[in-house]
Amino acid sequence: MSIDFLQTADIVAPQLLGCIFTHDGVSIRLTEVEAYLGAEDAAAHTHRGKTARNAAMFGPGGHMYVYISYGIHRAGNIACAPEGTGQGVLLRAGEVVAGEEEAYRRRGPVPFPRLAQGPGNLGQALNLQISDNHAPVNGPDFHLEEPTDRPEWVSGPRIGISKNTDAPLRFWIPGDPTVSVRRGRPKL
Template identity: 75%
Template sequence: MPIDFLQLADIVAPQLLGCTLTHGGVGIRITEVEAYLDSTDEAAHTYRGKTPRNAAMFGPGGHMYVYISYGIHRAGNIVCGPEGTGQGVLLRAGEVVSGESIAQNRRGERIPHARLAQGPGNFGQALGLEVSDNHASVFGPSFLISDRVETPEIVRGPRIGISKNTEALLRFWIPNDPTVSGRRGYPKE
């Protein structure tokens, strides 16, 4: 069943797990994501409102928001929620399922398969993301999101790698998958 990207980011995020995003000759099965909500979410790029940098996050849903992280990495979000709300799902990790040699070349060194798209910056590099991909639809022609073949087990826990709104349970991942960038199993109780 196709994902309705007009739903809220925390609804869309777990639906993306197991889907494959293809771009630039590489397909990545998504294994870890984080939801970023509207202006109420202090960790979201949209917290302080719309700017030229984050404008893609304000819609429409089903489009890419690509930004430069730490001055070097291209990280990608899939925009969701009603247009104008500033929500998205960060692509944190995945498994390269097609175009592995292209992904290896983009990474610039010999990387173990499970680590090719492990972490938001590596995911973006393996997929060949550029800031010019902002606003591109995930339904073509440059990107293509495919439905998942089967529904995986999904774990929900706090986001990682941020300093604000850290208690929010807005990170979703496939437990024990070797491509997941953070804690791979279940969160400690």
């Protein structure tokens, strides 16, 4: 089964779980993602329309949107849905499966499950840059490999945002130690 990035972000997001995403010498098995649904989603960067900053999120699907979070972290999304809709999937967390030494060089001495836990840490482990905007996920700089068997997954509220917080648009592999922990609440 091949992921169709013309589908909406809430359909694409769980299909990304278990995929191996490779960039700049590091490969990560995705264990947690979040869907953002464009104009109808107050938490989406694209909620208020297209800007120079979020233009990559408007497509085409299957291309990267990288942004700076909190002024320091680079977080990565994969644009999806028909071009012009501003939907995408945030890559929240994963397990480093290749390039571990390089990931540690970029991240420092952290426990292994935290190497790519959280969107900024995942972006740092992969060395995502703003210049990666618009790059195809299966192009010369990125590679997305789908698993032979799809993992079980669950969904629930997104974390780390202040708008549309109850939308069950966060998807993760239950019990995986690389999945983010909700602050102030037990790990789901």
